[in-house]
Amino acid sequence: MPSSTTWSSQPFRTLYTVGFWSINIPHLLYLSLRNSIAPIRTVPQWGYQLSMGVAILRALFRYLAVIRYQQPRQMVPGKAQDRFVLIAPPDATLFRGVLGAPAAATKPEPVGAVWYPAVPIPAPPPPGNNGATAGDPPPPPPRRRVIIYAAGGAFVTGWDPDENAQNIAALATDHFDDAARVLCMQYRLASRAHPFPAAVQDLFTAYQYVLGLGVAPRDVVLMGDSAGANLVLAVLRYLAVEGLRQPGGAVVFSPWVEVTAEAVQKYSRSVASRYDMLDVPLLEWGVDAYRPQGRTLTQEEEGYISPLHHPFPLKETRLYVDAGSLDGVYESISVFAKQMMDVAGNRVRFHTTENMPHDYFLTYPLLGTKEEACAALRDARDFLSA
Template sequence: MSSSTTIWSSQPFRTLYTVGFWSVNIPHLLYLALRNSIAPIRAVPQWGYQTSMGAAILRALFRYLAVIRYQQPRQMVPGKAQDRFVLIAPPDATLFRGVLGAPATATQPEPVGAVWSPAPVPVAVAAALPGNNDDKITTGNPPPPPRHRLCRGGGFVTGWDPDENSKNISALATDHFDGTAHVLYAQYRLASRAHPFPAAVQDLLAAYHHVLGLGVPPRDVVLMGDSAGANLVLAVLRYLAAQGLRQPGGAVLFSPWVEVTAEAVQRYSRSVASRHDILDVPLLEWGVDAYRPQGKPLTQEEEGYISPLHHPFRLETRLYVNAGSLDGVYESISLFARQMADVAGNRVRFHTTENMPHDYFLTYPLLGTKEEACAALRNARDFLRG
């Protein structure tokens, strides 16, 4: 019996809700399928049929998952990924200091499951790469085209198939970013009352530390994330800069969630975008409630890690930020990018992809936005190359 079947059979409410939810939403989706076949009356005239229906399906799915509070279990064994899977042991506790370590947090580092695509980085090859003894990126000198991607997408509270998504990202990166790319899709702990901030940040930091431990020089690493995953990339970058640790050669953010507050969710709920974008209000509310630590006031430093808008910071890494013009949180993303660019010494590029919704990059197979995702990757590649 699968884990999901066990959960539902032990919680009758979920079964009843599932039947009721889809008995209402399947007819609604069929109605939208008919309506969206007529271009002039689509909710978003700029979208094609596949994007319109993909967004509607994702929005319904996110609402369903948020109400039943279903979280996909992390993959902690090889499974179908076989030798491409790696279980990363927690690094030495001294790596986690300040807001990421005791006594600031009760959250302890745990093993991290990750999947390589198209194949793992050969340790011997990584160790032989030029510059593998560099401790820092020389400020002012553009790094060479980075070769290795450390990725994680999805929300703070929802998971994706790591094998499928790592393959999708790797395929795009190979053709449109850097032909020698190896993608490590790291699975952070999904947010809950047991695993609020900084659990997910600890996991992504452990994955980055693992890649460096293979002999890959920091300047050959790109941290890449989308939505909440992009938020976590920013948190790791902030931590590396604050602690004087080796920073990666680049960072690529798609649709970063930069304002993780209840007030921001309320504003989104009143926006026009909340009626057509893939983001759904219950999902955002769940993410805020689960990721933000409960029962204590947060310091300004912690706020900067959790909700980076209005908390810019200095970093050596080149930072590429992308958002669709029809993203429901586009304004907060563009404002954050400007704030980062205004910090002396930062190298930031903000790129708008016209007429795209939130997170069109990771969800391109469903939304039919592969062409736009590839163009954004090429733009990021050119920026990182300097």
């Protein structure tokens, strides 16, 4: 397939766009009529909004995969204003092993991120001693969880970070922690210039930044969906392997745990590939862009990129894994969760949300799956707080 640069510099992108949507808009209209009749819906268990939301996303993902469009990262405040932060990488000595090996194709770079509803920095005490005696330490700030969120998109597509932060915070404050702050970080989208471990470096940078604000590791929750969930698992593995401070919890929705060309081919032959939002061209693009090219990967690297069959000890972190029962990659997620549970000392919960497709969490506003997303968050909260 041509690169995004090629498409943008030639008239073929416009021609393809016209042709693609001239075919797919009538198809979506047909699906709209079909899905309005419950007995003949594509997936009988789904309502109209869920059916059409998945169909729209599926078409959009195929279009983006063919033209290879990647949303530019936000590196300036924009509409987020003072909620935007540009995070410098931490000390270079923290990047070691697979994140700092000489063979790594990428080096750490600044990371753009958006807070919601505000940066969790305690306000300075008011003037005067307020009844305190000289030398008394100031009272500790109230505890509140910080959620660092990495959105999905097969490693190659981007989302509006401000909108994501608002959507996730809207759920988290009502159903996870009413004092939570959400940091929606923007990792480098995968390309030949930024394959693994670029995105893992970026999430690790965001985590170190939050710790640098004085937030205790036990109050940090790493959260992600699909490819973003894969990055969460990679950072957890890195922290455990390198003996670094680990977060109190991690919540992953629909994690992409088998990032290989063989797995994509297997999915292409499955029944789910005909109804779920995971479109084969998007997955092929993600695998090709994220996996480093031109050399044989080590088993250690494979564990970070494709964690299925590569379980690891969590030590200090509780891990909550959720997947929809109609997720096209449900089987691989359930196997991975079982493998993680079997590691001595790990505290892992696997939760199945019935009749949900892939990544119903991030896309809940379009799919109408807020109730299911909230229920999963409440279950995750109870598990992480036990």
